[in-house]
Amino acid sequence: MSPALLVFALVGTVAVAASILVVAMRNPVHSALFLLLTFLCVAVLFVMKDAEFVGAVQVLVYAGGIMVLFLFVVMLINVRHLPDERVLSNFWKGGFAVGLAVFILFFTLVRPGVYHDPVSSDKALRSTYTYRHRKVKQPDGTVVRKLIRRGKVVGNSEAVGMALYTDYLVPFEVASLFLLVAMIGAIVIGKRELSAIEEENVPAYMLERVETEHAVKGGMGA
Amino acid sequence: MTQDLLLRYLIWPLVKFLVAFIIVQVIVAAMNWVERRLLGLMQARLGPNRVGREFGIPWGLAQIVADPIKFILKEDIVPSSSEKVAYFLGPMLPLIPAFLVFCLIPYGPPPTFVVTHVNVGLLLILALTSTGVYGIILGGWASNNKYSLMGGLRSAAQMVSYEVPFGLSIVGVLMLCGSFDLVHIINYQADHIWNLFPQLIAAFIFLVAMNAENNRTPFDLPEAESELVAGYHTEYSAMKFAFFMLAEYSSMMVNCCLMVSLFFGGWTMAINGYGLTTGVLRGMGLLGGILGALIFITKVMVFMLMYIWFRATFPRFRFDQLMDLGWKWMIPLALANIAVTAIVVLLGDQFDFQGEVVLSIAGAAIIVFTLILLLRPRAKVTHARRVSEA
Numbered sequence: 350m351s352p353a354l355l356v357f358a359l360v361g362t363v364a365v366a367a368s369i370l371v372v373a374m375r376n377p378v379h380s381a382l383f384l385l386l387t388f389l390c391v392a393v394l395f396v397m398k399d400a401e402f403v404g405a406v407q408v409l410v411y412a413g414g415i416m417v418l419f420l421f422v423v424m425l426i427n428v429r430h431l432p433d434e435r436v437l438s439n440f441w442k443g444g445f446a447v448g449l450a451v452f453i454l455f456f457t458l459v460r461p462g463v464y465h466d467p468v469s470s471d472k473a474l475r476s477t478y479t480y481r482h483r484k485v486k487q488p489d490g491t492v493v494r495k496l497i498r499r500g501k502v503v504g505n506s507e508a509v510g511m512a513l514y515t516d517y518l519v520p521f522e523v524a525s526l527f528l529l530v531a532m533i534g535a536i537v538i539g540k541r542e543l544s545a546i547e548e549e550n551v552p553a554y555m556l557e558r559v560e561t562e563h564a565v566k567g568g569m570g571a
Numbered sequence: 572m573t574q575d576l577l578l579r580y581l582i583w584p585l586v587k588f589l590v591a592f593i594i595v596q597v598i599v600a601a602m603n604w605v606e607r608r609l610l611g612l613m614q615a616r617l618g619p620n621r622v623g624r625e626f627g628i629p630w631g632l633a634q635i636v637a638d639p640i641k642f643i644l645k646e647d648i649v650p651s652s653s654e655k656v657a658y659f660l661g662p663m664l665p666l667i668p669a670f671l672v673f674c675l676i677p678y679g680p681p682p683t684f685v686v687t688h689v690n691v692g693l694l695l696i697l698a699l700t701s702t703g704v705y706g707i708i709l710g711g712w713a714s715n716n717k718y719s720l721m722g723g724l725r726s727a728a729q730m731v732s733y734e735v736p737f738g739l740s741i742v743g744v745l746m747l748c749g750s751f752d753l754v755h756i757i758n759y760q761a762d763h764i765w766n767l768f769p770q771l772i773a774a775f776i777f778l779v780a781m782n783a784e785n786n787r788t789p790f791d792l793p794e795a796e797s798e799l800v801a802g803y804h805t806e807y808s809a810m811k812f813a814f815f816m817l818a819e820y821s822s823m824m825v826n827c828c829l830m831v832s833l834f835f836g837g838w839t840m841a842i843n844g845y846g847l848t849t850g851v852l853r854g855m856g857l858l859g860g861i862l863g864a865l866i867f868i869t870k871v872m873v874f875m876l877m878y879i880w881f882r883a884t885f886p887r888f889r890f891d892q893l894m895d896l897g898w899k900w901m902i903p904l905a906l907a908n909i910a911v912t913a914i915v916v917l918l919g920d921q922f923d924f925q926g927e928v929v930l931s932i933a934g935a936a937i938i939v940f941t942l943i944l945l946l947r948p949r950a951k952v953t954h955a956r957r958v959s960e961a
Contacts, residue, residue, distance in 0.1 A: 378657060378712065385705070392698075405694040409738075413701025414731055417708065421727050424712045424720065504690050506751055 357397060364390035377423045381416060388412045402506035587686045588674040595673055598872075599820040604634045606879050613883040642813040650806050654713040661710025662807065662814035668699040669821035675699075676828045677754050679838045679864035680852045691751045696829065697738060700784070703822055704730040706815070707786075707803045714806035722802025725792050725890060730784060732897045737780035739905035740773040743912040744833050747927060757837035761848040767834045769930035771937055772908045774834040776901055778877075781826040783897070785819060787878055789885035790893055827874035828867075835870050838863035 367386040374380040388411045395404035438444075485495045513521045604619065608630070611618025623633025649658065675692050677685040689695055704727055711723020744766050745751065748759040760766055767774050783790040794802030804815045831837060840847040847866070852859035888896070912930065919926035 376654075378654070378709075382657075382660070382709075401689075401691045402694065405691050405698045408698035409694065409701055413698060413704070413734065417704055417727050417731050420705075420708055420712075421724065424708070424724065504751075506691055506694070 353397065357394070360390050360393045360397075364394070378420065381419050381423060384419070385412055385416050388416065400505055400509075402504075402509050584674065584687050587684075591676075591678060591686060592670065592673055595821070595824055598868075598875075599817065599824060600639065601635050602820050602823075602875060603638055603816070604632065605876075606882075607634075609876065609879050610883050613880070639813065642810050645809040647809040647811065648806075650714060650716070652715045653806065654715065657709045657713035661706050661713055661803075662811040662818075663706070664709065665703045665706030665818035665822070666814055668702050669818045669825065672696050672699050672825045673821075675753075676825070677757065677832065677837065678867050679860045680849045681754050683857070683860050684838070684864055685754060688752075688754065692753045693741065693745075693751045693756070693829075693833075696825070697741075700822060700825060701730075701734055703818065706818060710807065710815070711803035714803075716806050718799045718801075719803050719805045722794055722799050722805070725799075726786060726803060729786070729790065729792065729893065729897075732894060733780045733783035733790075733901075736776050736897060736901035736905045737784055739902065739909060740770075740776040740780065741833060742905075742909050743770045743773045746909070746912050746916055747930075753832050753837070757832055757839060758849050760836040761839035761841040761846075762844045763925075763927050764842055764931055765834065765836045768934045769927045770834065770908070770912070771934035772904060774830075776905050776908070777830060777834065779896075779901060781830065782878070782881060783893070785823050785826060785878075787823070788882040789888050791887060792890055792893060823875065823878055824871070827871045827878075830874050831867060831870040837870075838867040840866055 364387050367383045367390065370383040371380050371387065374383060388407060392404040392407040392412075395401070395407060482494050482496060484492050486492055608618040608620070618631075619634045620631040622628075622631050622637045624631070626633065649655075674686040675689060675696050679685070681688065707726045707730075708723045711719040711721075711726070714720075744756065747766065747769060748756045750756060750759075756766075782788075786792075786794065794804070799805070804812055807815065838852070839849060841851075847862070849863075852863045855862065912926075915929050916926040918924075919929070
């Protein structure tokens, strides 16, 4: 068994086991920790596939940013002990169906050769491509202008950067726009003024606290 | 063949890592004493100056050994209502990335003084240090104490917020040097100019953000004594508490190493290719390597002392002020820096001039302008006038 396969088997097993434990754990904080372990294992798998940029970004963004916010929310709502009776939620059949569908989708559609040229060598993930119009002589003697793609082996970070800002510029920018809209939406929902009925239901101590804060801030500004 | 590979990719890096690790940890252990003595000096008091006097050890230096012994021998109290798994994970999790990062930092001219040469080294360091927050947030939550929880939550918010300007301030450097590889970045600075000058604003943002990342004064809100007792480590005692301190000082060290590598030329002492460049140091053999490593450590220590200087100088921020500074000032400033750098670099490529020169002149102009503002003669404000203004 080659060392690479050994590492893959080890890390892959841990990743799958940890992702099962994410849904199996009763304490949400423990679930979050296993999700963190899954992210780290997936990052290792990325590095093993010669995609070290994606691996590092996986740790930086998911482990360093998003999981922290997850933990933050879990701690703020402070759900320590969930009721013990149920093992599966009411929606387990639907959830299982969706999971199966996504699995089949990934298994059948997202493969080399479906969306792009089959990966011919292990250099593919660290190559940038330049396109150029060239005059090509056809077999029958006519000269045709053709788009020629030329690969150049660089690091994985350069390859990802070139791909994101040339071939996939529009999807990339659209995705970032979506994120921006979601962020603004969250702020709008979180920051909106309360209606009269809602304001009646706010506990008195919270209103008092807001007023004191305003008073303190006003005092400092003057 | 296999033995060669094993020696080259496993044994040697491990040996080098061990040496670097031990040296760094000795410095970290000594920093505790240095910090207390230096704070004493700055506050016109003595600091720890007694331990070891009986054995003829001067300046209380034995404090460095006495503190760890005390930590190990103290009773380890675990709160009965704590969440056990997370409580034990809390002090351990931040140690792993804080120790691991030291195998990615180039201490001297390659190949002897570089432990591992990773082409996305900088990104990997950022990724690893960003996971350091887990210990604090888990420890704070697991202690089952409101003060600890508040400290943990504050710290999570603070570290996630300041990671953004921290990362953005590096982008300008990356655009100038064109690589994630720290060795390449350092060589580039030796051949041109320290990135401090073309990336003055980025260096400033990096300095502020690294203070906030390490929860050091003036951003030490997660452990603000006057409001949170001791913050996230209120319920930790003995060696577990020492682990938190060890992780904090280790990551301070990492950030100082990054600062030196990114903005202050790492182990080189050269400008425009003249002086102690990597080539010159390599020509001097092992001696040159040690000289390079000494230059690196000296520069790092300057920034470690700067942390302490800040602690003695600045009062603590309020939490909303901290967030305002991060989101409303640091991030827009970093974004503006990226835009300006990108434009200058692109124009430099197009019209064939060196972008660094233009940016350095701009940086120098900022320094001069600040100095003029700071040193200009000011009219004396009497106490009476101040009162009337208010």
